[in-house]
Every structure is written in structure tokens, then in C-alpha cells.
Amino acid sequence: MMSPESILATLDPLALTSSSTPVRREQTLADTIRWRYQLLTDAEPALMRRMAAFPAGADIKHIDEVCRPREDLGLDLINGIGRLVEHSLIVSDDAHGAPRFRMLETIREFSVRRLDESPESDEIRNRHTATFLAFLESVNPHLEGPDPARWMDILEVENVNIQTAFDHAVATGDAEAAQRIVALAWRFWQTRGHLVAGAAAARAALALDGSPLIIRARAIDAAGSIAYWMGDSAMTRSHYEKAVTLRKEAGITDGLARALYNLSFPVSDEDGVEASAALLDEALALASDAGDRQLTVLLHMSLSRSWLRESPEQAIKHADDAIAGSDEDGDPITAAWALNLRGVAHHIAGNDRAATADIKHALGVFLSLGDLSGIAVQLTCLAEIARTTGDDESALFLVGGVKSLRGATGLGINTAIDDTLREFTPATNIAALCDHLVAAHDRGFAADLDEVTSVALAWEPPIG
Structure with a gap:
């Protein structure tokens, strides 16, 4: 039996002799793939065909769960993968210290056709969706734990597989699977700059009917959060109100406190502190009854946000409580947002x-x-502090950096950037600024993220 390490040692990417024309090269490539495929024996062609379900490859565990070589094919997984490697039909990468196996694109196209022609195509793709839904379920609790970056990195590696699993759920009308994926993946999409794709996924999932109400409610929660981070206040409030109403009408307490917490954000912005406080009091009572310490910390954050304009001192007090609670829980994300609010x-x-x-x-x-x-x-906040303390050049540099980042990620929450620009020129027209400020803005927009954040971390407000 070959170990994963010994498989890695056999890797040799497909080598083809050059041909005189693109058509000849393509034909040579197709003939070579077909020839190597025909050299496979027993159940090995079936394993290769099933592995086509992974558009970006997979690790041993996921290959085993989807392809089931031993149960279905009587084939040892490691030996089967070893044979595919020997014939240069799959290659290996290393991700987080473990081997991943994938097909080069032309080979995968050949294998996808074989899978599509087989009677097991739907079953294999259903397994793929179920496997990555279970994977999301297993990862999700870690995203609010002490090492979220590691788990976000793992999700990034599997992002194409997650999208493929979602697309199959939508294509087959599996409302429950599609909505569960949205509810589990939205935080990853928000954090790692996939908001546009996340919004499209939420729309597609919520267009499907037939899921349990609690599953739909969680997907509506996610759709509201995606809209919030994209800066769509009307859609944010609409989704969050639906999530609360659906639960209350159906007598569902699962997630109701968190849904009330979510709704407090647009209500605070539009209706003021008192309306928001009523929602938060209701949520706090539910969280206390359930012993939900993490949500209690989040509620302190929301209270801090609600009091920012009317009583900064109250806002600081609630932020201090949130920082203390999140530090005790080992939750760096919540602690960082509480630091932002206190700042x-x-x-x-x-x-x-x-x-x-x-x-x-x-x-x-x-x-x-x-x-x-x-x-x-954070860059937005530092830009506003720089502007109000008279450092216009640093402010515009940071504004340019944030505008570039927003364009790349779909982030729309930073309306403060537009407010900052309006302080410089009512038309928010960069060209109306004096030359050195235009240049500062343009440098920020053209700079990479490392340069922008280095400037931000080194910046200090003037003394006096």
C-alpha cells in the first residue's frame, strides 16, 4: 500500500511532445489522456471519473467520502490514487501540511465527460454537496474561536468546492442544502472579500422553497448580514425584520436573540437609541435565559454602537464590557470590533x-x-481621525486605499469614506481637490494593501 508521502514522491506532470499546430497539440493531448486512461485497470477508471466532481481537487478525507472506493469499488483509496499519479492523471499540492490531489484542467474536462455519461453522476454530485455541507458544519464553530484565521484559510482552499456544492444544490432544487450553505458560509464570504458572490448565492437560495422554517430563517439572517456589509441599508433591514417575524410567527426561539441583535443595527441607525434598546433588552433576556455568554458579549457591542452619538461615555463602558468578555472567551474577532467601537x-x-x-x-x-x-x-476610521486633526494628505491616502479595497471586495459599509470626501469637497469630486491631495489619494488607490496598512499603523495624530 502506498502512503501519501510515497505518492508525492512519484509526481510527474503530464509531459507532451510539441506539435506544429494548436489543433495537432490539442489532438495529441486528448489522445495521450485517452491512452493513459485506457491503461487503468479494474475500478481505477471509476475512481478517476468520480474525482472529477472536485473542480479544485480535494484531500484524502473528502475523496474517500465522495468516491467511496473501498465500499463501492473494492479499491484501496491510497493504492488507487497512487495509480492515477503514476499515469500522470492527477497531481498533488500541499495545503496546510496535508496532500491534496487534483486533475489538470484538460484531464478534468475529459473526466467530467465520463462522469456526465455515467448513471452515477447525480449520486456522486449529491455526495459532493453533502460532504462540503458537513465540512462547513464542522468548521463553522471555529470561526468564532481562538484561531479563526487558520479556519478561514482552510475555507479559502475549499472555496471552489463549496461554490460547486452550492451550485448543484440550486440546480437540483435542494432548498435546504442551498440555504444551509449560505447560512454557514456568509461570514467567510464577508471576511475574505467574496461579498458579491455571497449576495448572489443568498438570492438564489432564498428563491427556492421547501426548506424547514428554521433553515430558511438562518439563510435570511445571512442575507441580511451580507447586505449590511455591502452597505445596502434597505435590504439589510428588510431581511433582518423577516428573520425576526418568521421566528416569532412560527414560535421558533432558536436564533431569535441573535436575530433581534442583528435588527438592532439598522434600527439604531434609522430610529434611534430607544428603539434599538428595546430590541436589545429583549435579546439580552433571551440570551441570559439560554446562558448564551457569547451573545451577551455581542449585545454589549451593539449597545456601545447605539450610544456612540448620544453618550460616548456609555459607549466606552459597553465596549469595555465586550472587550473583557471576548478576551475571557478567547474570541479575537469580537474583541477587535469592540476595540473599534471604543476607538x-x-x-x-x-x-x-x-x-x-x-x-x-x-x-x-x-x-x-x-x-x-x-x-x-479600521482604515476608514483612521482616515476620518486624520482629516479631523488636520492631516489631509494622510487622510486622502487612506481614503484611496479603502476605495481600492472596497472595489475588490464588494464592501459597501464604509459610508464614512464618502462623508470624509464630502468634507473636502461637497461634490465628492477628487479632481476638485488641490494637486497634492489628488496625488495623495491616487497613491493610496494604487498602493497595495501592505503599503496602505503600514502607513496606517505608523500614523499618529498631531500633538496639541
Whole structure:
């Protein structure tokens, strides 16, 4: 039996002699793949055909779960993969210290055709969807734990498989699977800059009927959160209100406290502190009854946000409570957002040095997590502090950097960037600024993320 390590040692990518024309080369390639496929014996062609279900390859565990070589084919998995490697029909990559096996694109196209022609095509693709839905279920609790960056990186590796699993669920009308994937994947999409794809997935999933109400409610929660991070306030409120109403009408308490917490954000922005506080009091009572400590911490964050304008001191107090609770729980993401809120409260209260320290601390955390949304918000806050303390050039440099990041990720929450620009010119027209400020903005827009965040972390408000 070949070990994964010995398989890695046999890798030799498909080598083809050159031909005089593209058509000849393509024909030579197709003939070579077909010839090597025909050299396979017993159940090996079936294993290769089934592995075509993975558009970006997979690790041993997922290959075993989808292809089931021993149960269905009487084939040892490691030996079967070894044979495919020997014939240069699959190659291996290393991801997070474990081998992943994938097909080169032309070979996969050949194998997909074989899978499509087989009577087992639907079954294999159903298994693929079930496997990556279970994978998302297993990873999701870790995203709010002590090492979320590691798990986000793992999700990034499997992002194409997750999208493929989702697409199959939608294509087959499997509302439950599609909506569960949206509910489980939205935080990853938000954090790693896949908001546009996430919004499209949420729309497609919610267009399907037939799922249990609690599954649909969770997908509506996710759709509201995606809309929030894209800056669509009307859609945010609509989804969050539906999520609360659906649960209350159906007598569903699962997730109701979190749904009320979500709804408090647009309500606070549009209706004020009192309306938001009523939702948060209801949510806090539910969270306390359920012993949900993590949600209690989040509710302190929402209270901090609600009090920012009317009482920065109250906002700081609630942010302190959220920081203490998230530090105790080992939750760096929540701690970083609480630091951001405390920093904004310090800025409103006129203490820009404390504000800058908190926001730079939060920026460092989000950089370590690879959280693009968090990074963009901290850069926005630092740009506003720079503007209000008279450092227009630094402010415009950071504004340019955030605008570039927003364009790449679909992030729309940073309306403060537009507000900052309006302070420089009512038409928010960069060209109306003086030349050195236009140049600062353009440098920020053209800079890579490392350069922009390095400038931000080094920046300090002027003394006095």
C-alpha cells in the first residue's frame, strides 16, 4: 500500500511532445489522456471519473467520502490514487501540511465527460454537496474561536468546492442544502472579500422553497448580514425584520436573540437609541435565559454602537464590557470590533490619541486574521481621525486605499469614506481637490494593501 508521502514522491506532470499546430497539440493531448486512461485497470477508471466532481481537487478525507472506493469499488483509496499519479492523471499540492490531489484542467474536462455519461453522476454530485455541507458544519464553530484565521484559510482552499456544492444544490432544487450553505458560509464570504458572490448565492437560495422554517430563517439572517456589509441599508433591514417575524410567527426561539441583535443595527441607525434598546433588552433576556455568554458579549457591542452619538461615555463602558468578555472567551474577532467601537467613541469624545491606539490595535488583529472587511473599516476610521486633526494628505491616502479595497471586495459599509470626501469637497469630486491631495489619494488607490496598512499603523495624530 502506498502512503501519501510515497505518492508525492512519484509526481510527474503530464509531459507532451510539441506539435506544429494548436489543433495537432490539442489532438495529441486528448489522445495521450485517452491512452493513459485506457491503461487503468479494474475500478481505477471509476475512481478517476468520480474525482472529477472536485473542480479544485480535494484531500484524502473528502475523496474517500465522495468516491467511496473501498465500499463501492473494492479499491484501496491510497493504492488507487497512487495509480492515477503514476499515469500522470492527477497531481498533488500541499495545503496546510496535508496532500491534496487534483486533475489538470484538460484531464478534468475529459473526466467530467465520463462522469456526465455515467448513471452515477447525480449520486456522486449529491455526495459532493453533502460532504462540503458537513465540512462547513464542522468548521463553522471555529470561526468564532481562538484561531479563526487558520479556519478561514482552510475555507479559502475549499472555496471552489463549496461554490460547486452550492451550485448543484440550486440546480437540483435542494432548498435546504442551498440555504444551509449560505447560512454557514456568509461570514467567510464577508471576511475574505467574496461579498458579491455571497449576495448572489443568498438570492438564489432564498428563491427556492421547501426548506424547514428554521433553515430558511438562518439563510435570511445571512442575507441580511451580507447586505449590511455591502452597505445596502434597505435590504439589510428588510431581511433582518423577516428573520425576526418568521421566528416569532412560527414560535421558533432558536436564533431569535441573535436575530433581534442583528435588527438592532439598522434600527439604531434609522430610529434611534430607544428603539434599538428595546430590541436589545429583549435579546439580552433571551440570551441570559439560554446562558448564551457569547451573545451577551455581542449585545454589549451593539449597545456601545447605539450610544456612540448620544453618550460616548456609555459607549466606552459597553465596549469595555465586550472587550473583557471576548478576551475571557478567547474570541479575537469580537474583541477587535469592540476595540473599534471604543476607538470611535474616544474620537467622538475628543480623545484622538486613545482613539488611534484602539483602532490601530484592532487593525493589527484584523490583519493577522486576513479579515478584509475589518481592515477596511479600521482604515476608514483612521482616515476620518486624520482629516479631523488636520492631516489631509494622510487622510486622502487612506481614503484611496479603502476605495481600492472596497472595489475588490464588494464592501459597501464604509459610508464614512464618502462623508470624509464630502468634507473636502461637497461634490465628492477628487479632481476638485488641490494637486497634492489628488496625488495623495491616487497613491493610496494604487498602493497595495501592505503599503496602505503600514502607513496606517505608523500614523499618529498631531500633538496639541
